[in-house]
Amino acid sequence: MATVFEYIDESGQDTLGYLFVVSVVIADERRDALLELIERIEIDSKKRNRKWHGSDPKYRAEYLESISRCAELEKKIFIKKFSNRNDYTVMTAQTAGEALLTQRADKAVIYVDGLRESQKSSFKRSLKPSLRISAKIRGVRKDENNAFIRLADAICGVVRDSEDGNRWAKKLVRRLIKRSILMEL
Secondary structure, three states, X not given: OEEXXXXXXXXXXHHOOOOEEEEEEEEOOOHHHHHXXXXXXXXXXXXXXXXXXXXXXXXXXXXXXXXXXXXXXXOOEEEEEEOXXXXXXXXXXXXXXXXXXXXXXXXXXXXXXXXXXXXXXXXXXXXXXXXXXXXXXXXXXXXXXXHHHHHHHHHHHHHHHHHOOOHHHHHHHHHHHHOOOXXXX
């Protein structure tokens, strides 16, 4: 058994609970090699260090098309969609716990984009019922500085675009799921 690293982003607080999406990217002991691969894909696609909605749609497409062909990410990216709820920290923690249950690990380090120090205890309490391993919770302040969080952000973005009816995004989400890159919880 080993340590896994979870990188979590969410999207949808602006919808006031109508649609809330949580994305989790999981890395194992090969985290450094996977990080290099994701950063290389960012550079090659020219997506670079921008958030989903700050990136040019052409570069978003190139980035996620490359991600969809990345066998190293099979069964490593998870999403969960919620509607008509606004308990954002609970939904995020619940998704983190469900994603951890798919892994064989005895420890986890969980990085949550935008999680403030004051929210950590609430997050951990919400995570506890599904958590059967030791976990450290860390907030990430600047998602631009972490390629795993940027990938989680991109997944949230494409899922939201898909839910909004964007044909390209729907097609890409189906492809990511078909190739087992993206797993729905």
